[in-house]
Amino acid sequence: MQDDLIAEARAWLAEDPDPDTREELAKLIETEDLEELADRFSGTLQFGTAGLRGELGAGPMRMNRAVVIRAAAGLAAYLCGSSQAGGLVVVGYDARHKSLEFARDTAAVLVGAGLRAALLPRPLPTPVLAYAIRRLGAVAGVMVTASHNPPRDNGYKVYLGDGSQIVPPADADIAGHIAAVGPLADVPRPEQGWDTLGEDVVDAYLGRSGAVLTDGGPRQVRIVHTALHGVGADTVRSAFVRAGFPAPVAVAEQAEPDPDFPTIAFPNPEEPGAMDLAFGAARAIVPDLVLANDPDADRCAVAVPDDTAEEGWRMLRGDEVGALLATHLVHKRAAGAFATTIVSSSLLGRIAQAAQLPYAETLTGFKWLARVDGLRYAYEEALGYCVDPEGVRDKDGITAALLIAELAAELKGNGRTLSDLLDDIAVEYGLHATDQLSVRVEDLSLIGAALERLRSRPPRTLAGLPVDSAEDLREGVGGLPPTDGLRYRLGGGAARVVVRPSGTEPKLKCYLEAVVPVADAAALPDARRQARDTLDTLARDLGTAAGL
Missing domain, CATH: 3.40.120.10 (Alpha-D-Glucose-1,6-Bisphosphate, subunit A, domain 3)
Structure with a gap:
């Protein structure tokens, strides 16, 4: 197994287009850092409805140019296979490490596949990219960003032509095309052929942004x-x-x-x-x-x-x-x-x-x-x-x-x-107080274990309130698509809890709500204390029930 791991790392090294990650991986191979190599080659960074997001570094379980080129090739194949060949794809990027390189690689792959590509003029907010897709009539958009993730991360967010992010089954279709990408040497990547948009697209976004305001309103x-x-x-x-x-x-x-x-x-x-x-x-x-x-x-x-x-x-x-x-x-x-x-x-x-x-x-x-x-x-x-x-x-x-x-x-x-x-x-609608119990983990299996514990031993009461209903979101509830999570309604509408794994970070998130009727403004201090007590007790009881 050690020889297989080293061989897999050498094969990746041979086609890595980035001198920085090549140097990084070469050192890991030279020092035979098997633990680190095993982590980086334990699978492939998965493309889903959040696109790609992960730590920068060499190997298929990290964000790097090789992974991005494959993602862009898969996206291009999906678009061309959906009668979008020749269409425009707008590519934006933030100021994180490697964002510009990832954006340029994406543009090159798209042009090489017969699509048109246009880069935003500089590092810009994600909403400018989402706006530009609709304004320019693009068939898709890509934003290179890890949003609010830690500094070591970067990401790859995909939008379709309506300016909204991908949902199933598009994510699975794109992931399938990514998996089918062969050697990187076979992915055409011309050195030019894409456009770089001017500041007029930013000016248009700024002009549109004021439309949310009332003309002549207070400022x-x-x-x-x-x-x-x-x-x-x-x-x-x-x-x-x-x-x-x-x-x-x-x-x-x-x-x-x-x-x-x-x-x-x-x-x-x-x-x-x-x-x-x-x-x-x-x-x-x-x-x-x-x-x-x-x-x-x-x-x-x-x-x-x-x-x-x-x-x-x-x-x-x-x-x-x-x-x-x-x-x-x-x-x-x-x-x-x-x-x-x-x-x-x-x-x-x-x-x-x-x-x-x-x-x-x-x-x-x-x-x-x-x-x-x-x-x-x-x-x-x-x-x-x-x-x-x-x-x-x-x-x-x-x-x-x-x-x-x-x-x-x-x-x-x-x-x-x-x-x-x-x-x-x-006062008008009742005090709706919310809070969150968020548990960051190093071992992702802990999240699955907590959810399984709640499913196998569902709580009957939380914060002294009876659990009126316990819904498994995997089964699809209220006409929603199935998703991993649980929802509890308590005390005749006095509280609600939703538990789910984060889609972008290694966290289990528990969303808590307490609802307290309020007769008038004078009753607000007591209502806030009651809501705070309920939220604190919900967090404690839920943590115990989930084994957190």
Whole structure:
């Protein structure tokens, strides 16, 4: 087996086009680092509805040029086999390590297969790529990004011609074509033949972004913004200034793209410590809001002043921002379907029902939300919001930032805040409090073991509430496609729990919701304490039941 492993590594080395990963792999072979080699050659990085995402490095279980070339060849074969030969594919990329190289390799493979390819002009946010697909009438798009993953990762996200991410069976079809790719030497990769788009595509996106706002609406709101070392700073600033807002105050230490993300452990505004520099800047200038984008700027985080918080600022949960944006759109008389995912708060359904708007729940991810018929607004609790589906049929952290800023400015003009509006929403619909128990693992088998434990020994009560129903999402529930996970409804609507493995990270995620009726504003403090106690006990009891 040792000889077979070394032979497999040598075969990979012989066709690896990247001198960096060739050197890396050659050293592993020379030192006979069998443990590391076994990890890198234990299988193949799997292409799915999230495309590809993984750690950079040599070998089939890492993100590298060889893996990307095969993925591009498989995508090209899928498109040509779907009567899309000669069609345009737009390729975008962020500022992570190897992103530009992966984008160029993709363009070369597509052109070599008889398709047309166009690169975005520079590292840009994912929403610009999603917008460009629809604007240019492309048959597909590729975004090279690992979004909010750790610095060592990169990824490969595929969109089809409607500007939304792939879903089954397209993912399996593309994966089949990737598996059929032969030696890399047989994959044509011309050195030229693709286009590089001009700044006009960015200008068009910026022009479209203002369409989410009300003409002549209030704009006087002061904002601190952090791009978390990603590619969003310039685009966000341009979008705000063009729309008539004061330019956001950038967190200087995190404004420029840096693939090493030197000031944060994880480039995700939800992670502890990620917002520390932004809050420091906010204490100095006292803005109305703090906004953050993840590195590819398809997500938006919002923080509001809070004297009771240690930093003086409180991060709003994605569900809270989702409810605020929904309420704002209802007041703007938006028409069309509102949608969210099964792991997000049930509050959006109540808002839509009260406004007599269609409402839909989908599986997790914008690849599903984007396909809701008549979609007007969608969000997921992981800080993703689609507020202009005709422009960007995916989550867009830039247009969401504009819309939340407009709402904050409107409230400010009336002497009110986002926190005040959240209180109003709780009184009108009941307090919907959410939280998450997230367990990161090194051994992926632990996730399967936890789910199997819950299936074989389902809990009868959680947080002192009876489990009214336990649904296995693998069986497909409520007309949804089957997916790995479990959903519990408790106490006659007093709580809900969804447990599922993450689609992009080695995590088991447990989504918790507590619903407490609120008679009036004076009852809110007690309702919040009750909800917090329920969420904490749900997390404890669920962790015990799952053996976490």
